[in-house]
Amino acid sequence: MAIMKPDLSLNLCGIDMANPIVTCSGTSGNGREFARFLDLNLLGAFTAKSITLDKRPGNPTPRIAECTGGILNSIGIQSKGVEHFIQEDLPFLKQYSVPVIVSVSATHQEDYARLAEILDQEDGIKALEVNISCPNLEAGGSSFGADPELSGRIIKQVKDRTHLPVIAKLTPNVTDITVIASSVEANGADAVSMINTVAGMAIDIHSRRPKLGNVIGGLSGPAIKPIAIKKVWDTYRSVSIPIIGMGGINSWEDVIEFILAGSSAVGVGTGLFRNPLVVMDILEGITTFLKENGIERLDSLRGQVELL
Amino acid sequence: MESNKLLHMATVEENTQICADHYQLILMDDGGLSKTTLPGQFVNVVIPQRLDLLLRRPFSVARTDPEKNLLYIVYRIVGKGTGAMVELKPGTKMDLMGPLGNGWHLPKAPMNCLLVGGGCGVAPLWALAEHLVRERSRVFTVMGFQSRDKVFGEDIFRQIQSEVTVTTDDGSYGCEGFVCDHLEPYLNQKIGRAYVCGPMPMVRTVIPQLLQKKIEGEVSLEEIMGCGYGVCLSCVTEVEKDGRVQKQRICTEGPVFSIREVKWQS
DSSP: OOOSSOBOOEEETTEEESSSEEEOTTSSTTSTTGGGTSOGGGSSBEEOOOBOSSOBOOOOSOOEEEETTEEEEOOOOOBOOHHHIIIIIHHHHTTSOSOEEEEEOOSSHHHHHHHHHHHHTOSSOOEEEEEOOOTTOSSSTHHHHTOHHHHHHHHHHHHHHOSSOEEEEOOSOSSOHHHHHHHHHHTTOSEEEEOOOEEEEOBOTTTOOBSSTTSEEEEESGGGHHHHHHHHHHHHTTOSSOEEEESSOOSHHHHHHHHHHTOSEEEEOTHHHHOTTHHHHHHHHHHHHHHHTTOSBGGGGTTOOOOO | OOHHHHEEEEEEEEEEEOSSSEEEEEEEOSSTTTTTOOTTOEEEEEOTTOTTOOSOEEEEOOEEETTTTEEEEEEEOOSHHHHHHTTOOTTOEEEEEEEESOOOOOOSSOOEEEEEEEGGGGGGGHHHHHHHHHTTOEEEEEEEESSGGGOOSHHHHHHTTOEEEEEETTSSSSEESOGGGGOHHHHTSOEEEEEEESOHHHHHHHHHHHHHTTOOEEEEOOOOOSSSSSSSOOSEEEEEETTEEEEEETTTTOSEEETTTBOOOO
16 A cells, blocks of 8 residues: 655654754854755754853864764864854844753753753753763763663752753763663653764874874764664664764665664764755655555654564 | 756767866856856866765866866876876766855956966966956966976966966976066066965965065865865865954855964964
8 A cells, every 4th residue: 555645753851853864073163054945844853062051162073074974073063152152143043943952061960951041041942961971081972871770860869950851962882782772761861872982093004193182083984874873773772762874874764773772863964964855855755655655654664673 | 056056967079188187178168157256266076987986076267268168177197086187078967066165356446467377276266366357457477396207387378468477396397496586577576466276395485475565365275075065174274363263164155265364373
């Protein structure tokens, strides 16, 4: 039976989304530049670039290096601070009906709660994503996200200061991601987004210098997709909160794969650099796939990987 | 939506070697880029048939021919992307994003202009020289290369009616030495504005001479880019504005910066 118009919508921890596609934090700025290419309202949700309490200069250049199948970056959370975001960026995003997720980052754990308190006063934000997994911060960052107890404590402190849904962004650079996922769930996280970049390094053999100014960085792109799929699948079986799956998504096939592994929504990140319109191709591809397979609702595929 | 103005398809017309390590790529489009790109702006290019090269590659647009819908790119082979571009054959379709960046600030009235380019940095001065001469400015160009086999563009700039000095590091062609060693005669020509593009060691020797003579100038910078359209914050540089040092994106606030604002010291 042919389905006229398959349903891609979902409710993700209270956020009504027209489709499961969100932008990954840090890959579409704060909307202005990205909106020159794509109508933000076509997205399921827009995730802003991680903001910190105060201004941060970020890391030295070069900040990006292409590798086989992926991109190594070390931006280092360059941020103009939360006040600048509220005054300059949020009003722009509020012109759109797309749900806005605000990502927060910190090098001191108390700052997360402070950021939550400040952002809780603002209209136009549908959820907070707590970035406890940036590999590019000298302190904090993924060292928070690699520690189950600390991860849980930060999420609890954020939850105590906001009425907004809280999404914990998880690092893959741990032995067992499900331990971290369970800890943030137990402390009130409403969802997890995963995976942040995989820690990596590249060296120019001629100059013998690291290819990144910060020496080490985080790998994203197609190369990390199987890692992400595996961790989503592990996490899906360990927690009951929804998962925003991400890591190397470039096509509608990638999205279906992430959903079969257990993702409720998916993030597109590095793929936007090459093709800012990839989201439109993905939505069209998913719709065609669902029609051809007689599937009415995309979310009926969630976690439906079949094991023999 | 501007996406239809920023994403374009173009066809390779010509891809020819112009010196030991530089190629000239001529593309034809429907006018979307060739009729709109300003001197000093750039395009961000998908390398065709190379899905493994994930990022677009940014190239300054050397010149355009709006009447024939042509776009000229001069590139140097530096890595996998530019290495693959050498193989581009006429008729190949290319996916280009642009025009991106601010471009050179053009004088409102004719004046004496000094153009200083090093190596590949000569290319972004081409359209600028054409524009300046067309608008009746007098153009002096000092272009530096490593050696005779790497010299390109001298004939073009002479044809445009610019006065040209060519330098080579080893003295195998033109004047021996770096461009900074041969600016002096021009600096006394009542230069209204200077335009600089080249490797940072060259930029660092040229800017102090311009500042000392109180010549207004600007420099076009480059850095490895992720997106080219302002979202990823990879290509930042430090700029001092209103007494405050801030990070600006070369792809968006640049690539052209005032020599008074840009942090050029190493």
